[in-house]
Amino acid sequence: MLKACIAGATGYTGLELIRLLLQHPDIEIAHITADANKGKRMSEVCPSMEGIFDRELVELTPDLARDCDVMFLALPHTAAMDKVPAFLEAGCKVVDLSADFRLRDPNVFEEWYKTPHVSPQWIEEAVYGLPELHREKIKIARLVANPGCYPTGAILALAPLMQCGWVDLDSLIADCKSGVSGAGRKLNASTQFCEANEGVSAYGLTTHRHTPEIEQELGALAGRPLRVVFAPHLMPMTRGILSTVYANLSEEVTPDQVQERYREFYRDEPFVRVLPAGKFADTRQVVRSNFCHIGIAHDSRTKRLIVTSAIDNLLKGASSQAVQNCNLMFDFPETRGLESAPVFP
Amino acid sequence: MLKACIAGATGYTGLELIRLLLQHPDIEIAHITADANKGKRMSEVCPSMEGIFDRELVELTPDLARDCDVMFLALPHTAAMDKVPAFLEAGCKVVDLSADFRLRDPNVFEEWYKTPHVSPQWIEEAVYGLPELHREKIKIARLVANPGCYPTGAILALAPLMQCGWVDLDSLIADCKSGVSGAGRKLNASTQFCEANEGVSAYGLTTHRHTPEIEQELGALAGRPLRVVFAPHLMPMTRGILSTVYANLSEEVTPDQVQERYREFYRDEPFVRVLPAGKFADTRQVVRSNFCHIGIAHDSRTKRLIVTSAIDNLLKGASSQAVQNCNLMFDFPETRGLESAPVFP
Amino acid sequence: MLKACIAGATGYTGLELIRLLLQHPDIEIAHITADANKGKRMSEVCPSMEGIFDRELVELTPDLARDCDVMFLALPHTAAMDKVPAFLEAGCKVVDLSADFRLRDPNVFEEWYKTPHVSPQWIEEAVYGLPELHREKIKIARLVANPGCYPTGAILALAPLMQCGWVDLDSLIADCKSGVSGAGRKLNASTQFCEANEGVSAYGLTTHRHTPEIEQELGALAGRPLRVVFAPHLMPMTRGILSTVYANLSEEVTPDQVQERYREFYRDEPFVRVLPAGKFADTRQVVRSNFCHIGIAHDSRTKRLIVTSAIDNLLKGASSQAVQNCNLMFDFPETRGLESAPVFP
Amino acid sequence: MLKACIAGATGYTGLELIRLLLQHPDIEIAHITADANKGKRMSEVCPSMEGIFDRELVELTPDLARDCDVMFLALPHTAAMDKVPAFLEAGCKVVDLSADFRLRDPNVFEEWYKTPHVSPQWIEEAVYGLPELHREKIKIARLVANPGCYPTGAILALAPLMQCGWVDLDSLIADCKSGVSGAGRKLNASTQFCEANEGVSAYGLTTHRHTPEIEQELGALAGRPLRVVFAPHLMPMTRGILSTVYANLSEEVTPDQVQERYREFYRDEPFVRVLPAGKFADTRQVVRSNFCHIGIAHDSRTKRLIVTSAIDNLLKGASSQAVQNCNLMFDFPETRGLESAPVFP
Numbered sequence A, B, C, D: 001m002l003k004a005c006i007a008g009a010t011g012y013t014g015l016e017l018i019r020l021l022l023q024h025p026d027i028e029i030a031h032i033t034a035d036a037n038k039g040k041r042m043s044e045v046c047p048s049m050e051g052i053f054d055r056e057l058v059e060l061t062p063d064l065a066r067d068c069d070v071m072f073l074a075l076p077h078t079a080a081m082d083k084v085p086a087f088l089e090a091g092c093k094v095v096d097l098s099a100d101f102r103l104r105d106p107n108v109f110e111e112w113y114k115t116p117h118v119s120p121q122w123i124e125e126a127v128y129g130l131p132e133l134h135r136e137k138i139k140i141a142r143l144v145a146n147p148g149c150y151p152t153g154a155i156l157a158l159a160p161l162m163q164c165g166w167v168d169l170d171s172l173i174a175d176c177k178s179g180v181s182g183a184g185r186k187l188n189a190s191t192q193f194c195e196a197n198e199g200v201s202a203y204g205l206t207t208h209r210h211t212p213e214i215e216q217e218l219g220a221l222a223g224r225p226l227r228v229v230f231a232p233h234l235m236p237m238t239r240g241i242l243s244t245v246y247a248n249l250s251e252e253v254t255p256d257q258v259q260e261r262y263r264e265f266y267r268d269e270p271f272v273r274v275l276p277a278g279k280f281a282d283t284r285q286v287v288r289s290n291f292c293h294i295g296i297a298h299d300s301r302t303k304r305l306i307v308t309s310a311i312d313n314l315l316k317g318a319s320s321q322a323v324q325n326c327n328l329m330f331d332f333p334e335t336r337g338l339e340s341a342p343v344f345p
Helices: A012-022 A062-067 A084-089 A106-113 A131-139 A149-161 A211-222 A255-265 A319-329 B012-022 B062-067 B084-089 B106-113 B131-139 B149-161 B211-222 B255-265 B319-329 C012-022 C062-067 C084-089 C106-113 C131-139 C149-161 C211-222 C255-265 C319-329 D012-022 D062-067 D084-089 D106-113 D131-139 D149-161 D211-222 D255-265 D319-329
Strands: A002-007 A027-033 A070-073 A093-096 A143-145 A173-178 A229-234 A241-248 A272-274 A292-299 A304-311 B002-007 B027-033 B070-073 B093-096 B143-145 B173-178 B229-234 B241-248 B272-274 B292-299 B304-311 C002-007 C027-033 C070-073 C093-096 C143-145 C173-178 C229-234 C241-248 C272-274 C292-299 C304-311 D002-007 D027-033 D070-073 D093-096 D143-145 D173-178 D229-234 D241-248 D272-274 D292-299 D304-311
Touching: A002 A012, A002 A062, A012 A027, A012 A319, A027 A062, A062 A084, A070 A319, A084 A093, A093 A319, A106 A211, A131 A149, A131 A319, A143 A319, A149 A173, A149 A211, A149 A229, A149 A241, A149 A255, A149 A292, A149 A304, A173 B173, A173 B241, A229 B241, A229 B304, A241 B173, A241 B229, A255 A272, A255 A292, A304 B229, B002 B012, B002 B062, B012 B027, B012 B319, B027 B062, B062 B084, B070 B319, B084 B093, B093 B319, B106 B211, B131 B149, B131 B319, B143 B319, B149 B173, B149 B211, B149 B229, B149 B241, B149 B255, B149 B292, B149 B304, B255 B272, B255 B292, C002 C012, C002 C062, C012 C027, C012 C319, C027 C062, C062 C084, C070 C319, C084 C093, C093 C319, C106 C211, C131 C149, C131 C319, C143 C319, C149 C173, C149 C211, C149 C229, C149 C241, C149 C255, C149 C292, C149 C304, C173 D173, C173 D241, C229 D241, C229 D304, C241 D173, C241 D229, C255 C272, C255 C292, C304 D229, D002 D012, D002 D062, D012 D027, D012 D319, D027 D062, D062 D084, D070 D319, D084 D093, D093 D319, D106 D211, D131 D149, D131 D319, D143 D319, D149 D173, D149 D211, D149 D229, D149 D241, D149 D255, D149 D292, D149 D304, D255 D272, D255 D292
Parallel strands: A002 A027, A002 A070, A070 A093, A093 A143, A173 A229, A272 A292, B002 B027, B002 B070, B070 B093, B093 B143, B173 B229, B272 B292, C002 C027, C002 C070, C070 C093, C093 C143, C173 C229, C272 C292, D002 D027, D002 D070, D070 D093, D093 D143, D173 D229, D272 D292
Antiparallel strands: A173 A241, A241 A304, A292 A304, B173 B241, B241 B304, B292 B304, C173 C241, C241 C304, C292 C304, D173 D241, D241 D304, D292 D304
């Protein structure tokens, strides 16, 4: 049995990691950490774990890595980038769910996160953990930077178009709609129930930190730098991200060709489903699973493609993708522990 | 006192018309109709009216127009276009909340609504009831075609850009997010609670009937035909529409210039508010009122404008806009009966 | 024009007071206070007021009372009980929306609020502001203690039974279901969106501070002390309280007699509606209004009455009831400014 | 591998049965039926199953039982009671999720369901499928009547009190709050999103069909007939039932004794958790699992017990309880396929 440590176990992604690893046949949870709640038992902080998993929460220290094979870091951005080297040097592999090692260029990191990177020498070694794009590299990685929730949805929606020459790479727009759990569990005036319920708003226009991540990965696929308009919106719901992406068609292509391109691109992917023509993605059909649905509209009037993708922001957008990466890193079947169907309704 | 008839009084927009007219000092409700509920009293169908307004529901017939000054038609599309001429000929003015008289070209109507227009000779006389664009014509109109909910939000967001030459008129995208009440009160599998709650989906991509309406009005402002990508989405909330519209900047313009352009365009408008720079629209701040909020983001990285607008789909997107039009048609102060502030939370 | 000061203007009940007074023809708002936001303009804190009411927020000081006729105190419990005497002595009347002057016995206050009352000499003069029970006293009061949201709903549901001898006064249970806005606007882990959404929980069982308030008023009606089981529950919705109250029938009485008793008791009440037999209260039918709906079930199998009442917790349960009290205190028609119908959906 | 047929596979409980059996290591799904959708593939009706389980839906006929070991009937009440004998006679065991075989007295069935029972001779053999009460009988049953969702929550909350003599058995009240999925997937005006969202209402007071079921089981435990006030309420949420039950204490008993009584009663139960003293049940902590949480308040002021229980109405209240029963009937470990932790948030 692989031994795992979950750092930040009482946040929403930490809780999902616990739930997923409890049903994983090859991984056991060795430690759970939560600095603010250290010394408490899990069920005191999270009653859903009552009588199911009641380990004591400990503080995150470097020596936890010694008796673990893998560390899942479900911590706020910049909180752990100084600790990752010690974990790796102790022989532990790391799946970091924060943004700290996602951006290949430390200057871009500093520009968007407003703080210098403190372990830039490890960026080189980190692999961006989107299995659909980087499966082979993830298999041999020691440090995987688990993708952001928005980038997962937006990149999967656009990836098949990056190399076929059909769309204007300077026309990409991602209008993304996220459930409130994407904001995490910390106290926040704008995510109080009465402020977030029964309404929709845009936020972070032109400034959201997931922008460079989307651009890095799509640019790498396209073989040249590109810029994406990324517009996040907060939805009155707990989970799910719907990404609606727009691209100008730069040459004649039929709806069938596009549909076929997507089906081919994701043919062997265990967790991506291209919906039948005429169907669009709906977050309700994927939440509480690791699946991603993609639905395509081809607008011949305006010469645009509109691609919709749906994921669970806490799962394929965070915790279950982290387990998928871990499976690859330790040579388990990629779908191990992740086969559960979406839970509807 | 002006005498009004509300046709379709038990649907959501009909109910809002009743509520608004009850607080209008110059209009009294003479008749309310609902063919399926004729003979019932209002409170049997809608308990919120218990002890407040308990008129009997009658059938919609031409002679109702005889003792009314104005008919508000809150009926499904195509349900009343054959009756409108009789109402007008009886000397009654008409505010039609359906789509029947919104499109100036009967061929376009037939193309999108899949049925021929039966009263095409009256289209010419109809005025598109968006006061911010057509105030003077509305004042002298006998027949006002009250705008659709999505078009109201999308057009108000884009109108100030149509004549200034700053944006590429072929680049317009409207990604719109609507509450479920926009689908009306009829039984519908996709708007059952468990199907519409806690999730987001796109629908009607490339085919939604509000598309030609948006294009007609923006094209008229721009002085040339144009096409708009219109992508509606269903939100897990009862009311409100957020429109996020994207336009490519075709020349250098500063954020201040854009902000000033919008402020100037809507300077004298009683119901449109341009938010301070850096603020984006939020439907919670306008619902249950006739107000429209507009917030602008200027993305210099990608040379785009992102404009957000928020309205209440049942009010500024339907019933209160109908009352605003009626005020204009009968020379009442435009804001009469509509001054209520948004209700938050 | 009466001049009013609203203390605590940026909380949910403060915001509703502003909205209501803006549409009140006889009252103008002279001052708004919010210590934490003093110096800011209203629209900075609450965008819904953009271009509608943009007064500057000031600090609450005794001299504000000098140029006001009435103070509405929408502050946390115990925050203003030391200031009330100064306001009254300056000749200002006070409607206090907090619990500070609701309980007639300062020992009971201290027992439930865990702090001594600092102005006990004024309790005697305070009138419990439920117009349906204390209308005549409110008319001549200088200090009105506006009822709690739960007590308003529970008392209105049970009041008609207190003097008729039909029910066992020791059998009363109030199972109450409130929207989240009842918890106010302060930051709170349990009212973050993802913690309060999509679920139901009981809280404060046996300890909720509204218990003695319900017992005081029902006991006064009954003419003897009594105890009530009060069980509050948090609902995943913004507004509304449904109270389901249970009482053992102690003698034979027909459903018609009960229905008639309630109709008679509330016959002249402008804001209480007894629903037809067989109909139960639904918060959706009263929210965003000052109305209370009451629906009665008579269970002959178990010899119980089950009475349901519905109110808007922020309105009849707080702010609009405060305006109703103010109307009485200043001899305006009781319904002035409060006639708006509920807003459905 | 056990072969199962799921009848009514496209309703909410049918969908959950599919999801659960897909992760059950010892059961395979042989047939799925849905008369209205026969001939369609599962993913056409339910996109969440896209690429996961895409069997064709067939019509429910007696011969389906021939190559199955167990039939799960997730059909409307009275829809299958005439077919059950044929299934049993074909050698198939049956778990019936409808109410058809829950009531031991066919007269009581007819009184509450307004139709005669057509297979009364099989009632005797049916076992009420609440494992916490009838485990040994379920193990040897051919026909299990799976409990209703409300009864599961209410009975588990009250069962430990039925034999200890502490409470007045004529004082029981169950105020129950259910998510909308309890109403099933059929079209219904009152469960349209805008009618069910953002509000709370009582329904079915004195008449709800789950009443005799609760009374039958509690009466059997108590050893004498009893009546329960059962008051169901519709919550604006998709899943979960919170039951708040009230009982008069008829003798002196300490909170610790009650707590201990519950812990003892459920000590060996794999799916019932008695929360620590002072904690009350919250549906969010059990949804999407087979767990039941119970929290107890002891009100010495009023001499009442208030017991709260929380379950997922579609799982412990329907489909996962059906699988738990099936495990018992076929001698699998009782928790097989049901170990998943609740999914929070």
